[in-house]
Amino acid sequence: TFMRMKEDAMKNGQTKPGYNLQIGTENQFLIDFRLFPNPTDTLTLIPFFHSFQHRYNRLPAVGVADSGYGSEENYRFMQENGIEAFVKYNFFHKEQRPRYTPNPFHAESLHYNTEEDYYVCPMGQRMNRIGTRRDKTASGYITESARYKAQNCEGCPLRGSCFKAQGNRIIEVNHRLNQYKRQAREILLSEEGIKHRGRRCIEPEAVFGQMKYNMAYRRFRHKGEDKVTMDFAFFAIAFNIKKMCAKLLKAGKGGTARIICILIRTIMTQYTRNIAAYYQISEKRVA
Ligand code: SF4
Known part of the structure; x- marks a missing residue:
């Protein structure tokens, strides 16, 4: 998804896209993210897998993504690295339409x-x-x-x-690409493929929906890649804590959720006190 810059030259809410934010989710928890300057999703998949490997010291066993990621290079990377690829290609949806008839001249x-x-x-x-x-x-x-x-x-x-x-x-x-597409079609139409395709709309898309529309987090509050990464990292931590508490409450474990909230509040208070102390020391040194 695109995170937007503040500038709104047309004054109609159509702000310029600033970063292409890629996220990985599992059970609607944010498990990884990375920011890209390039607008096309195709080129982001392999660096995103590398980012995942760097963070968890392994690659995921399964990759689920939409047709924007279905390129020969991406399919090849997943095959060579043992990632089960539930990744659509362009025309996959068109092929699945009941009245779809292939062009005999194609x-x-x-x-x-x-x-x-x-x-x-x-x-x-x-x-x-x-x-x-x-x-x-x-x-x-x-x-x-x-x-x-x-x-x-x-x-x-x-x-x-x-x-x-x-x-x-x-x-x-x-x-080679046609062979990858045939494999992708087979796996996407399998029982497991249907399950993964069904979950895709409630995984990253639902997370983006909650983030952008429920929580109104559509723009970064900082400039520069390092600061923007920090900006989203804090958001991701808060998002996951909120999600965990909501899941605990739903499972009837309100007591555990409350304990976690108290612990987090205590840690955050201690942390902000440390920051305050650090600033006071720095200010004294400057003086
Ligand atoms: S490839 Fe040439 S010969 Fe074959 S159907 Fe097309 S126009 Fe006719």
């Missing part, structure tokens, strides 16, 4: 011969491999797409529906 709908590495176009023409295209993502990851070309599209009755470019049709297919 590269993914064409028949692929795995052994001899060629595609068959809608007119039954063989599309042979003509090379590989390599692209570099913003994080430096290299993706590879195999290129296949039809032999002769001239005069084809399906030409108008098939493609718009000139010459014979060329398709580019990222086989």
Whole structure:
């Protein structure tokens, strides 16, 4: 989610996004967070896992995220690090619609011969491999797409529906990404996948809802990454204490919740006294 800067040039509440805040939750407790300057979620997943590893000395066993995180690089990282990935890809939701019919001209709908590495176009023409295209993502990851070309599209009755470019049709297919997508589809549609997908809206989204709308924490009160990290760390501690007390009260353990509140108040009072004493010492030294 985006945390916003104070500036409101249009005077209509549309403030500029300042940080891309990523959080990890479990049972609606904040278990990790990290702030990113980049707006795209895709590039934040791997650094977020590293942050988690740094904090807990291990990687999570399961990763649940929405389609904004479903890239080849992310799927690969999770597979290589033994993280069970319940991560959607773009079009996952569209594919699940009851009336969804795949476009028969789309590269993914064409028949692929795995052994001899060629595609068959809608007119039954063989599309042979003509090379590989390599692209570099913003994080430096290299993706590879195999290129296949039809032999002769001239005069084809399906030409108008098939493609718009000139010459014979060329398709580019990222086989590795397609394989990850197939695995993701299978796992997301499994019993466990349905359970995790159902929980996603009551996990991070519910936490963001409580944070931004119930508690009106939409902007940081400080500037600079260090101070903003401290800002949110305090919020996360308070949020988790509040959540724990609410859960204890709900479980009929009001006595325990009250004891915890008293303990926290005592610690906080002691802590603020220490701060006051420290300031007094500093002021005396300055004087
Ligand atoms: S236009 Fe070319 S690729 Fe498309 S169906 Fe016709 S022959 Fe096949």
